[in-house]
Amino acid sequence: MTDWLRRRFHALPPPVRRRVRRLWLSAVxxxxxxxxxxxxxxxxxxxxxxxxxxxxxxxxxxxxxxxxxxxxxxxxxxxxxxxxxxxxxxxxxxxxxxxxxxxxxxxxxxxxxxxxxxxxxxxxxxxxxxxxxxxxxxxxxxxxxxxxxxxxxxxxxxxxxxxxxFPVNPAHRARRDAAGLLATMRDSSRRLAAGLRDMEEQEVFAALTAARGTQEAINTMRADMRGGKEVSAISPLYWGSRERLQRISATADPIDNAVRNFRIIARRALAMTQRREALHPDIVDIIDDLGEAFEILRAMMIAKPGEPPDQADAARVLRTIARKAKPELVANSSLAETAVMAEIRSLLVDMLMICGLGRSSAAATLR
Known part of the structure; x- marks a missing residue:
């Protein structure tokens, strides 16, 4: 029955699907x-x-x-x-x-x-x-x-x-908001990498536009995380979820910072594309890898307690990408390319912090 309803839902036109989803999320x-x-x-x-x-x-x-x-x-x-x-x-x-x-x-x-x-x-x-x-x-x-x-x-x-x-599940809304944002960043990263490989200005601009359009979602995520902590404080049904809500709420700043850093990367990449200045292929590959990293972070946010992927799984993927982001890649590069690499490394620090690492530990991951 659940699978049938899911198929019927996805068969609806996108505008109707958005309204049905909004109604479903507001039902409680x-x-x-x-x-x-x-x-x-x-x-x-x-x-x-x-x-x-x-x-x-x-x-x-x-x-x-x-x-x-x-x-x-x-x-x-x-x-x-x-x-x-x-x-x-x-x-x-x-x-x-x-x-x-x-x-x-x-x-x-x-x-x-x-x-x-x-x-x-x-x-x-x-x-x-x-x-x-x-x-x-x-x-x-x-x-x-x-x-x-x-x-x-x-x-x-x-x-x-x-x-x-009769509370709303406080963790569910917070995790859903964060996962939706991370999914947008996943798609934007992949689109940005594809645009840079093909030197397609419109694709790069589309990735930047998608990242710029996330501010309302960020505000909603923060509000729902604050509201979730409030629900877990006043509702006896969710007193046991306080520690989990605290961990989820701790991802708000790193997610926000990651989105802001990605916007800077996309903006610099757009300027390079407009000048017909190609980015180093290895750096483009790293941007493509960021899509995989955002995806595992998304899966981590919606995973139930005790189910994979967890924070350690996501951190392993990010450490692999961090090892590729070597300063040597831009040893003889232009200022613009060097700036893109610097922002990528800063973005990786933010993403590692989403996994629960402190800023100093996350920064130490990158040489």
């Missing part, structure tokens, strides 16, 4: 948000007897969201913003009345207080929206404003509780 966060919204509404209505506790489900959904990262912070920001808006709005509206200029003043003051307290994006918006509610819909000085703050607190807490009891 969507379920969390829906469940948290319903539960928080029920608690506010049944237990606290609030007649229209719309802030409770709103707070639950905002605190969870589709992103794993900073859920604690989002909940705290939401509740803080609501409280600021209600206090400022209630005090001012009871004194100056309601109207156009009163709304302008209340919103400006609520957002000012929020910005002074915190630089996050949620607090000022929630403070402003709560102040508007007080200025337009909620009678000042009555219990309704306090109830809205309680509803926001209920929603935020329920959101965190649902996220802890």
């Amino acid at each position: 966060p969507i379920t969390q948000c829906a469940l948290a919204a319903g539960v928080s509404w029920w608690i506010a209505v049944v237990i606290f007897d609030h007649p229209q506790p719309f802030f409770a489900p709103i707070a639950a959904v905002i605190s969870l969201g589709l992103s794993l990262g900073k859920r604690w912070r989002r909940s705290a920001e939401l509740v803080t913003g609501v409280v600021i808006g209600i206090i400022v709005g209630d005090l001012l509206i009871s004194w100056i009345g309601s109207g156009t200029w009163q709304i302008i003043l209340v919103v400006a003051l609520a957002m000012t207080v929020a910005v002074v307290l915190d630089d996050g994006p949620i607090i000022p918006i929630q403070a402003a929206s709560s102040a508007v509610l007080v200025a337009t819909l909620l009678p000042p000085g009555e219990v309704g404003g306090v109830n809205r703050a309680i509803d926001a607190l209920i929603g935020g807490l329920i959101g965190i509780l649902i996220g802890a009891l």
